[in-house]
Every structure is written in C-alpha cells, then in structure tokens.
Amino acid sequence: MLNFNYSIQTEVFFGKDKIKVLPEQVKRYGNKVLLVYGGGSIKKNGLYDDVVRLLKENDILFWELSGVEPNPRIASVKKGVEICRSHGIELVLAVGGGSAIDCAKVVAAGVGYDGDLWDLVVNPRKIQGVLPIASILTLSATGSEMDPIAVISNLEINQKIGTRHPKMTPKFSILDPTYTFTVPRNQTAAGTVDIMSHVLENYFSPTDSAYLQNVMAEALLKTCIRYGKIVMEEPEHYEARANLMWCSSLAINGLLSLGKLTEWSVHKIEHELSAFYDITHGVGLAILFPVWMDYVLNDQTVEKFASYGINVWGLDDSEDRYEIARGAIEKTRAFFREMEMPATLREVGIDDRQLALMAKQATSDGPLGSLRPLEEGDVLAILKAAL
Amino acid sequence: MLNFNYSIQTEVFFGKDKIKVLPEQVKRYGNKVLLVYGGGSIKKNGLYDDVVRLLKENDILFWELSGVEPNPRIASVKKGVEICRSHGIELVLAVGGGSAIDCAKVVAAGVGYDGDLWDLVVNPRKIQGVLPIASILTLSATGSEMDPIAVISNLEINQKIGTRHPKMTPKFSILDPTYTFTVPRNQTAAGTVDIMSHVLENYFSPTDSAYLQNVMAEALLKTCIRYGKIVMEEPEHYEARANLMWCSSLAINGLLSLGKLTEWSVHKIEHELSAFYDITHGVGLAILFPVWMDYVLNDQTVEKFASYGINVWGLDDSEDRYEIARGAIEKTRAFFREMEMPATLREVGIDDRQLALMAKQATSDGPLGSLRPLEEGDVLAILKAAL
Numbered sequence: 001m002l003n004f005n006y007s008i009q010t011e012v013f014f015g016k017d018k019i020k021v022l023p024e025q026v027k028r029y030g031n032k033v034l035l036v037y038g039g040g041s042i043k044k045n046g047l048y049d050d051v052v053r054l055l056k057e058n059d060i061l062f063w064e065l066s067g068v069e070p071n072p073r074i075a076s077v078k079k080g081v082e083i084c085r086s087h088g089i090e091l092v093l094a095v096g097g098g099s100a101i102d103c104a105k106v107v108a109a110g111v112g113y114d115g116d117l118w119d120l121v122v123n124p125r126k127i128q129g130v131l132p133i134a135s136i137l138t139l140s141a142t143g144s145e146m147d148p149i150a151v152i153s154n155l156e157i158n159q160k161i162g163t164r165h166p167k168m169t170p171k172f173s174i175l176d177p178t179y180t181f182t183v184p185r186n187q188t189a190a191g192t193v194d195i196m197s198h199v200l201e202n203y204f205s206p207t208d209s210a211y212l213q214n215v216m217a218e219a220l221l222k223t224c225i226r227y228g229k230i231v232m233e234e235p236e237h238y239e240a241r242a243n244l245m246w247c248s249s250l251a252i253n254g255l256l257s258l259g260k261l262t263e264w265s266v267h268k269i270e271h272e273l274s275a276f277y278d279i280t281h282g283v284g285l286a287i288l289f290p291v292w293m294d295y296v297l298n299d300q301t302v303e304k305f306a307s308y309g310i311n312v313w314g315l316d317d318s319e320d321r322y323e324i325a326r327g328a329i330e331k332t333r334a335f336f337r338e339m340e341m342p343a344t345l346r347e348v349g350i351d352d353r354q355l356a357l358m359a360k361q362a363t364s365d366g367p368l369g370s371l372r373p374l375e376e377g378d379v380l381a382i383l384k385a386a387l
Numbered sequence: 388m389l390n391f392n393y394s395i396q397t398e399v400f401f402g403k404d405k406i407k408v409l410p411e412q413v414k415r416y417g418n419k420v421l422l423v424y425g426g427g428s429i430k431k432n433g434l435y436d437d438v439v440r441l442l443k444e445n446d447i448l449f450w451e452l453s454g455v456e457p458n459p460r461i462a463s464v465k466k467g468v469e470i471c472r473s474h475g476i477e478l479v480l481a482v483g484g485g486s487a488i489d490c491a492k493v494v495a496a497g498v499g500y501d502g503d504l505w506d507l508v509v510n511p512r513k514i515q516g517v518l519p520i521a522s523i524l525t526l527s528a529t530g531s532e533m534d535p536i537a538v539i540s541n542l543e544i545n546q547k548i549g550t551r552h553p554k555m556t557p558k559f560s561i562l563d564p565t566y567t568f569t570v571p572r573n574q575t576a577a578g579t580v581d582i583m584s585h586v587l588e589n590y591f592s593p594t595d596s597a598y599l600q601n602v603m604a605e606a607l608l609k610t611c612i613r614y615g616k617i618v619m620e621e622p623e624h625y626e627a628r629a630n631l632m633w634c635s636s637l638a639i640n641g642l643l644s645l646g647k648l649t650e651w652s653v654h655k656i657e658h659e660l661s662a663f664y665d666i667t668h669g670v671g672l673a674i675l676f677p678v679w680m681d682y683v684l685n686d687q688t689v690e691k692f693a694s695y696g697i698n699v700w701g702l703d704d705s706e707d708r709y710e711i712a713r714g715a716i717e718k719t720r721a722f723f724r725e726m727e728m729p730a731t732l733r734e735v736g737i738d739d740r741q742l743a744l745m746a747k748q749a750t751s752d753g754p755l756g757s758l759r760p761l762e763e764g765d766v767l768a769i770l771k772a773a774l
Contacts, residue, residue, distance in 0.1 A: 001564075001629040003402025008395035014646065015390025177388075209626040211613065212633055215606035223599045239596040242388040246599055246646070255642075259401065259633070 001210045004258035009169040010146045014246065016238070018174050019050060019136065023058035025172050029132040030090025033062040034083055036104040037095045040066070042138060045182045051095055051136065063087050065107070068096070071153045071160060071274050071281070072103035074118050080107030081117060084131065094135045094170075097191075098142025098281075101135045102150035105168040108133045121152045121163045130167035138179045140244040141191030141282060143198060143252030145173040153275060159361075160275035162267075175249065177241035185232065189339040190282025192228040192244060196221060197285040198251040201267060204296075204304055206370050207260035217256050218311045220247050225312070228339055265369030266292045269379055272358035279348050286341035287348070290333040291386045296372040297325055304371075305329065345387050355383045388597045391645035396556040397533045401633065403625070405561050406437060406523065410445035412559050416519040417477025420449040421470055423491040424482045427453070429525060432569045438482055438523065450474050452494070455483070458540040458547060458661050458668070459490035461505050467494030468504060471518065481522045481557075484578070485529025485668075488522045489537035492555040495520045508539045508550045517554035525566045527631040528578030528669060530585060530639030532560040540662060546748075547662035549654075562636065564628035572619065576726040577669025579615040579631060583608060584672040585638040588654060591683075591691055593757050594647035604643050605698045607634050612699070615726055652756030653679045656766055659745035666735050673728035674735070677720040678773045683759040684712055691758075692716065732774050742770040 013021045026033060033055065042048040055062050065080040083089065084107060094104035108131035110117045119126050137145045144150070148169040153160040183191070203217040224247055227240035234240065250256070269292075270284040297305055302325050309315035309328030316324070333343065342348050359380035367373035374382070400408045413420060420442065429435040442449050452467040470476065471494060481491035495518035497504045506513050524532045531537070535556040540547040570578070590604040611634055614627035621627065637643070656679075657671040684692055689712050696702035696715030703711070720730065729735050746767035754760035761769070 001402070001626060001633070003405060004399075006399035006401060012391075012393035014393060015388070018390060209629070211626070212606065212610045212630045212637070215609050216603055219599065219602035219606045222602050226598065239388060239598070242596070242646075243599045246388070250599070259629070 001259035002207060002261070006254060006258055008253065009166070009171070010253070011172040012146065012175055012249065013172065014175045015242075016176055016178050018176050019054065022051065022054050022136070022174065023060065025134065026055070026060055026091055026093070027058070029171065031060055032088055032090045033060055034065060034080060034089045034092045034107065035062050035095060036065045036068060036080060036092060036100050036107065038066070038068045038070070038097070038100050041182070042095055045179070047095065047136070047138065047179055063089065065103070068100050068103045070099050071278055072099045074121065074152055074154045076103050077106045077110060077117055077152060080104070081110040084111045089131065091132045091134060094133070095138065097137070097139030098144040101137075101144035101170070102142070102152060104133055104135070105144070105150040106152055106163070109165065109168055118154060121154070121161050124163045124165050127163075127165040127167065130165065133168060133170045135170050135173045136179070137173060137175050137245065139183055139187065139191055140180055140241070140248040141194040143195070143248050145170060145175065146249040146253040149252075151271070153278075155275075155278070158275045160271040162271070173249075175245050177238055177245045180241045180245060181236045183235070185235070186340065187280075188231055188235065189228070189341055190280045190286070191248070192224055192231070192282075192339060193286045193336060193341060194282040195244065195248045195251050196224045197266065197282070197289055199224070199256060200289065201263045202256040202260070203308070204301070204371050205260045205262055210260035213256050213258065213260055215311070220251055220256070221312045223247050225335060228335070232339065261370045263369040263371055265374055268368050269358075269362050269382065272362045273345075273350065276354050276358060277348070277350050279350070283342060283348060286336040286339070287343060287345060287386050288382065290329055290336070291382050293329045293332065295378070295382050295385065297329070298372065301371055345383070352384070352387060355380060359383060388646040389594060389648070393641060393645055395640065396553070396558070397640070398559040399533065399562055399636065400559065401562045402629075403563055403565050405563050406441065409438065409441050409523070409561065410447065412521065413442070413447055413478055413480070414445070416558065418447055419475055419477045420447055421452060421467060421476045421479045421494065422449050422482060423452045423455060423467060423479060423487050423494065425453070425455045425457070425484070425487050428569070429482055432566070434482065434523070434525065434566055450476065452490070455487050455490045457486050458665055459486045461508065461539055461541045463490050464493045464497060464504055464539060467491070468497040471498045476518065478519045478521060481520070482525065484524070484526030485531040488524075488529070488531035488557070489539060491520055491522070492531070492537040493539055493550065496552060496555055505541055508541070508548050511550045511552050514550075514552040514554070517552065520555065520557045522557050522560045523566070524560060524562050524632065526570055526574065526578050527567055527628070527635040528581040530582070530635050532557060532562065533636040533640040536639075538658070540665075542662070542665070545662045547658040549658070560636075562632050564625055564632045567628045567632060568623045570622070572622070573727065574667075575618055575622065576615070576728055577667045577673070578635070579611055579618070579669075579726060580673045580723060580728060581669040582631065582635045582638050583611045584653065584669070584676055586611070586643060587676065588650045588652075589638075589643040589647075590695070591688070591758050592647045592649055597647035600643050600645065600647055602698070607638055607643070608699045610634050612722060615722070619726065648757045650756040650758055652761055655755050656745075656749050656769065659749045660732075660737065663741050663745060664735070664737050666737070670729060670735060673723040673726070674730060674732060674773050675769065677716055677723070678769050680716045680719065682765070682769050682772065684716070685759065688758055732770070739771070739774060742767060746770060
C-alpha cells in the first residue's frame with residue numbers, strides 16, 4: 001500500500017426528508033445563496049419549490065443560475081460568476097446531478113479570479129480562494145457531491161477537461177434517494193455505469209498491495225450490479241436507489257483510490273467523445289470500458305481481470321485464467337447491454353472522422369494510465385475497435 | 388437503508404515515515420502537549436525518541452502521562468487531567484494503541500469538568516468542552532484512532548464502560564504500519580480479532596437494506612483473514628501490517644455502521660469479562676463470538692450466517708442453509724484458534740463464580756443487541772457455554 005493522506009471534507013445528510021437540515025447548514029456559511037440547477041426537472045418533481053420555500057422561510061436570500069447543460073459549459077460558469085460578484089454570494093448551492101455540482105464548483109472558484117475562467121479548468125493551480133459549495137443531489141452518478149473534481153466543457157474548442165482543487169469539495173451534501181425516483185430510465189442506466197466506471201478506474205491498478213481497497217471496490221461493483229438491475233424494473237425502489245446513491249459518493253471520495261496508483265484512462269478517452277459529440281458521459285463509458293478491457297488484457301493483467309470475474313461476477317475459479325478474464329469482460333458488456341446502453345460509437349452517431357484527432361488530444365499530456373500505458377496509437381486502436 | 392449523517396472528523400496520515408507531519412499538525416492546535424503512552428514499548432522501538440526529538444526541534448513543550456494500563460483505568464485519567472490543568476495543555480497526543488488513545492480522550496474531556504471524572508464515562512452527556520486529541524498508532528485493533536469512543540475501567544467497582552462524544556474523535560492520527568512490526572504475537576492476534584469483532588458487530592444486523600455496508604464489511608473481514616495469517620508468520624510484512632492497520636480504522640469509523648441497526652452485544656458481554664478479570668479485550672472477544680453466533684442462530688438469522696459463510700469463507704452456496712451457517716461459525720472458531728487465541732473462559736482463568744453477576748451487569752441497561760435481543764438469562768447461557 002502506498003502512503004496516503006485521508007481527509008473527508010464533506011458532511012453528508014443521507015435519507016428521505018433530510019432536506020430539513022438545509023437552512024441550518026446554509027446559515028453556517030452565510031445568508032446569500034446562488035442556486036445552480038439544470039433543465040428544470042427539479043421544477044417538475046417539486047424539489048425546487050421545497051428548496052425555495054425553506055430558504056424564504058428562513059430569510060435566506062438567493063439568486064439563480066438555471067439551464068446548466070448536461071456537459072456543463074464554461075459559458076454557464078461565467079454567468080454564475082457574474083451573479084456572485086454582483087450580489088456578494090456567500091454559498092453556491094447546486095441542486096441536481098454532477099453537471100450542476102461541477103458548474104457550481106468552478107463558479108465558486110471563479111469569483112475571486114481575475115483572468116479568463118477557462119484558465120481554472122486547464123490549470124487548477126490557479127485556483128485560490130473558493131466560495132463554500134454545497135449540493136442537493138438528484139442523480140446517482142458522478143460522485144461530485146463528495147469530491148474535489150469538476151469537469152467543464154468548452155465546445156468552441158472541442159475540449160472537456162476535469163479540474164480539481166481540495167477547496168472545491170462540497171462542505172455538505174444532502175442525499176435523499178427519493179429525489180432519484182423520477183430520473184429517466186436512460187439517465188438512471190448511464191449514471192449506474194458512471195459509478196461502476198469510477199470503481200473500475202480505481203480497481204484495475206498495478207498496486208496489488210492495496211488489497212483492502214480492492215475488495216471494497218468489488219463490494220461497490222456488486223452493489224451497482226445488484227441494484228442497477230432492480231431500478232430499471234422498479235424506479236421507486238427506495239433500497240435500490242439508496243444503495244446506488246451511497247455508492248456514487250463512495251466510488252470517488254478517496255476510499256477506493258488511496259494507497260494505490262489508479263487508471264482514469266477510459267475517462268480521459270471518454271472526455272474526448274463528449275467534447276466532440278456532446279454525448280452522455282455514462283454512455284460513452286459503457287461503450288469504451290469493455291473495449292479497453294479487451295485491449296489491455298495480457299499476461300501482466302490477466303490475473304486482475306480473472307479476480308474481477310471470480311469476485312464480482314462469480315465465475316468459476318478453477319477455469320483457465322484467460323478464460324475467466326474474457327468471461328468477466330463479456331459479463332461487463334452483457335450487463336451494460338441489459339442496462340440498455342449502446343455498445344458501439346456508431347449507435348450514438350460517431351463515425352471514424354474525428355477518431356485520430358481525439359486520440360491525439362486524449363494523449364496530449366502523455367500516455368494514459370499505468371496498468372498498460374496507452375499512447376496515441378493505442379487510444380486510436382481502442383476508438384476504432386469501439387466503432 | 389436507514390437515514391444517517393456522515394462526517395469524518397479525523398485527518399489520517401498513513402504510511403511509512405508519516406511522523407514527519409507531526410510538528411506541523413500539532414502546531415495547528417497549540418504549543419503545549421500532553422504525551423500519553425503505556426508500558427514503554429515505544430521506548431524500546433525508538434518511537435518515543437523520534438516523537439520527543441520532533442517536538443523539541445520544533446519548540447513544542449510537552450509533559451508525559453506514562454504507564455497507561457492495557458484496560459485504561461480512571462485513576463490514570465485523573466493523573467492526566469491534573470497535568471493538563473497544571474500546565475495549560477493545548478493538545479493531548481496519545482502514542483500507542485487503543486488504551487493510550489482511549490485514556491487520552493477522557494483526559495481531554497475531563498480537563499473542563501468539575502465533578503467526578505467517572506461521571507463522564509457513565510454519562511457522556513456530561514461531556515462538554517474537549518481539548519483537541521491526536522494519536523500516533525502502534526497497534527491495529529480498536530479503531531480508537533478514528534472514532535469518538537473511549538472504554539475506561541474502574542476496577543474498584545468492577546466496571547468497564549464505553550463512553551462516546553463526537554468531540555473526542557481525534558483531530559489527526561498518524562498511521563505508520565512499521566510501528567506495528569514489533570507488536571508481540573499474542574497482541575497482534577488479539578488486535579486482529581478485535582478488528583474482526585467490530586466488523587461483525589456491524590455486519591450481523593436486522594437491517595438487510597444496507598447491502599453496500601454489508602458487502603464492505605465482508606471486504607474488511609476477508610482482509611483481516613488474509614493478512615491475519617500472514618502477520619503471524621511474518622511480523623514485518625509491510626503489506627499485511629498496512630492492510631490490517633487501515634482495516635482497524637475503517638471497521639469502526641462509521642463506514643460500516645451507518646444506515647443500519649448494529650449489535651455490539653458481544654462487546655457488552657466482553658466488557659464484563661475485562662472488568663472482572665482484566666483480560667485482553669481481543670481474547671475475550673475470540674472466546675465469546677463463536678459462542679454468541681451459535682446462540683443466536685435460528686430461522687430468523689440463518690440466512691445472515693449463511694451469507695457470511697458463502698461470501699467471507701467461500702462456503703458452497705448450494706448446501707443446506709443451516710449447514711452453511713454452522714460451517715461459517717466453525718470456520719470463525721478455527722481461524723481464531725489458528726491465531727492462537729484461547730477458546731474457553733477457563734483457559735484464561737475464569738470460572739463460573741462471577742458469571743451470574745456479569746450477566747446481570749451486562750444487561751443492566753436492558754437487553755443487548757437487536758438481531759436476537761439478549762436478556763440476562765441469555766447472557767448467562769452464553770457465558771456458561773463459553774466456559
């Protein structure tokens with residue numbers, strides 16, 4: 001196990017009706033709030049009304065940044081920063097999924113920055129002061145509710161980049177599984193794949209000595225598989241929604257990644273797909289992950305994929321290791337199919353025209369991952385195999 | 388899954404040579420430290436010298452409370468409180484295992500309390516202000532390095548009681564697995580059993596809907612079993628010591644217990660053994676746990692024990708459920724035996740004379756646990772079966 005520091009910055013209020021803590025928690029940071037949200041689903045399901053009522057009843061002033069895109073854009077960040085500056089905002093409160101939270105984070109980081117806000121995405125070292133951030137989560141997926149990361153897109157230059165800073169970790173997050181009851185079927189599925197992909201990026205690592213982190217990763221994967229299937233059938237299954245929601249936070253809050261090297265190579269490739277074609281993150285991951293697994297399977301990695309097959313998918317330990325490894329990849333592919341995810345790039349309207357450019361951009365900072373480091377040519381081969 | 392709040396108060400610095408962060412971390416809280424430690428093993432292995440050197444080099448003043456007992460006594464707490472009051476201590480720093488840390492916690496809580504310090508153990512509501520606490524861990528066992536609990540004994544009245552207060556959670560803990568290389572064989576084994584017992588108290592619960600917490604508990608149990616065996620053979624096996632050390636913290640820092648009812652009935656019974664006979668906590672747990680499992684196995688609980696057998700011990704899923712459950716209990720018993728733990732009370736010098744009194748005292752606040760609530764008669768039956 002490698003050395004690490006463990007520090008959890010976010011206080012989580014988990015469960016039905018936990019929104020009642022909102023006024024008290026907000027007031028720890030101030031009295032002027034920027035609400036950040038997306039396309040209005042929170043207006044349909046009543047959450048917006050609840051939030052507004054609680055704020056008004058407690059004399060908390062608020063302004064709104066609405067219409068944040070599924071892949072949040074730097075243009076939205078700029079709007080948010082302007083509102084904060086005009087009104088002396090003291091807390092940025094995202095109500096939504098990862099998009100709203102990611103946007104809120106860079107808004108909070110941008111208020112005290114004088115230069116071009118895109119700088120903060122490209123170069124997180126420029127992030128200094130950050131306004132306090134909080135979230136009310138409505139989608140189990142990105143884990144942004146408990147992590148220091150924000151992914152922002154700049155469609156003008158076809159870039160989608162993840163930035164991170166410890167101060168961008170939410171101070172508190174309210175996780176009420178009932179808010180995810182009305183998440184559409186395809187977003188529920190893509191969110192579940194997203195959670196699993198975070199676990200897998202941590203799990204497939206050259207650091208075998210972090211055994212505890214690996215078996216915990218298997219625990220999260222089993223949870224996603226078990227409840228992913230259930231929510232597709234019964235969207236209002238509280239137990240399933242609750243387990244997926246807590247998985248989304250634990251998948252990326254440090255628990256699984258500390259003390260080991262981690263991959264994040266598939267995420268880096270997927271960000272190119274989203275940057276060029278604006279597709280749903282989880283969909284891109286569902287297409288790419290099995291292809292990546294096939295590509296990196298070799299004598300050095302076969303044991304990891306075999307362990308994955310045995311411990312997560314219950315495959316027979318006594319079989320040939322390559323047999324088990326390939327079986328595990330096939331199980332993964334079949335599960336994503338069962339979750340009604342597309343399996344090829346063509347199904348989401350991506351052809352071969354931009355593949356070379358995406359491969360180049362994905363590796364512009366060097367090879368991806370450490371399990372089998374991927375050069376530009378490797379990424380191109382993976383993208384072609386995913387067509 | 389039941390509603391919960393999740394808030395991790397302790398910053399962890401994990402790995403070889405992490406002690407270098409000590410001066411910087413101490414100075415966040417002040418310049419006057421009370422060092423709390425036990426019987427002097429830290430003087431033999433050089434840790435004491437390292438700590439003292441770091442404090443002196445950084446002009447941090449310190450006083451010492453040494454000789455804290457394996458089951459720390461209220462008399463030691465009193466001594467510590469007096470030192471703190473005389474010298475205006477600003478941080479209580481435990482260097483040791485759970486005993487030193489537990490003692491440090493109640494010292495820190497006692498400084499501002501005017502009444503009899505035993506009140507704070509019996510009635511945690513009386514705890515108000517608490518001095519900042521930190522730890523340098525030398526034994527993987529109690530998890531006190533990351534939890535709000537302290538167990539203190541009062542041998543004059545044969546009582547050993549756990550008290551808890553959020554403010555007693557350490558501000559930071561330094562976890563360097565190499566400090567456990569020199570832990571004697573029997574303490575290493577007892578510590579591993581202690582960790583497993585914390586996981587088991589969380590795992591066997593009537594709340595089936597907290598599936599994620601349950602599979603994570605299985606992950607910790609597998610880790611303890613895997614590395615418990617290794618450290619008995621190779622005490623300086625870094626990977627094994629590291630995995631056990633991180634297990635000790637995660638077993639009881641909230642991760643496994645949130646969103647569910649938990650048992651803690653075996654701990655309550657063991658505290659009576661230690662209170663009357665001053666035996667090692669982990670040894671008492673190793674004797675009691677398999678007996679308790681046998682006792683609570685019935686039609687309501689059989690599925691839980693069968694799952695435990697299948698997922699933790701790899702037993703065959705296709706067998707009869709009682710067959711698997713009994714097999715799992717036998718596996719547990721055999722593992723504790725492999726860890727050279729005593730299997731009966733008589734082996735540690737306990738006969739039947741005080742059993743009735745211990746059963747009465749263990750249930751003085753009502754029945755224990757929720758899986759199968761234990762009345763006084765049940766506890767007595769368990770103690771007799773453990774003879």
